[in-house]
Amino acid sequence: MKLTPRIENWIESFGVHIAIADDKGQITIIVAEKTSVDGDVVTVDLSENQRNQIEEVLSKNDYVALAPGQLGAIRAPYQLKGSAHLVNGYLEVEIAEIYCTKPGPEAGIRLDVLGYDGMQHFDESRWTDLAPVNPS
Incomplete structure (x- = not known):
C-alpha cells in the first residue's frame, strides 16, 4: 500500500515510534529519527543498541506497528502495521495496514x-497541512 504524501512527510521529517511484541506479549517501543519511505516500505536507520x-524478537515475530514520532505526531494521527526485517543494519517495514488514530469518531478507521x-481524499478532506511543522 503506497503511502500518501502527508504520511510520507510526517515519517521522513519526524521519524517513528516502533512497537514490537515478543511471544509472551511483552512490548518493546523504540524511537528512531532517521527514516525514509519508498512506496509501501519504510526504512529505519537504527543504532546498534x-x-x-x-533483533531476537524480530526473529520470532516480524509484525510491528509504527507511528509518526516526536511532538508532531499529534498532528499525524496514523498507525502503520507490517512485516519488518533487518537488512544491512536498517529495519525495513513493508506496510500492510494503516489506521487513523485521531481522537473521536474516526479513531480506529482502517485507511488502507x-x-x-x-x-x-481522507487526508485532504481533514487536514490542510501536507508538510509537518517543525516545532522551534
Missing part, C-alpha cells in the same frame, strides 16, 4: 482498505 534490542485515492 536499537538493533540489538529488537480505502485504496490510495481514498486515503488521499
Whole structure:
C-alpha cells in the first residue's frame, strides 16, 4: 500500500515510534529519527543498541506497528502495521495496514482498505497541512 504524501512527510521529517511484541506479549517501543519511505516500505536507520534490542524478537515475530514520532505526531494521527526485517543494519517495514488514530469518531478507521485515492481524499478532506511543522 503506497503511502500518501502527508504520511510520507510526517515519517521522513519526524521519524517513528516502533512497537514490537515478543511471544509472551511483552512490548518493546523504540524511537528512531532517521527514516525514509519508498512506496509501501519504510526504512529505519537504527543504532546498534536499537538493533540489538529488537533483533531476537524480530526473529520470532516480524509484525510491528509504527507511528509518526516526536511532538508532531499529534498532528499525524496514523498507525502503520507490517512485516519488518533487518537488512544491512536498517529495519525495513513493508506496510500492510494503516489506521487513523485521531481522537473521536474516526479513531480506529482502517485507511488502507480505502485504496490510495481514498486515503488521499481522507487526508485532504481533514487536514490542510501536507508538510509537518517543525516545532522551534
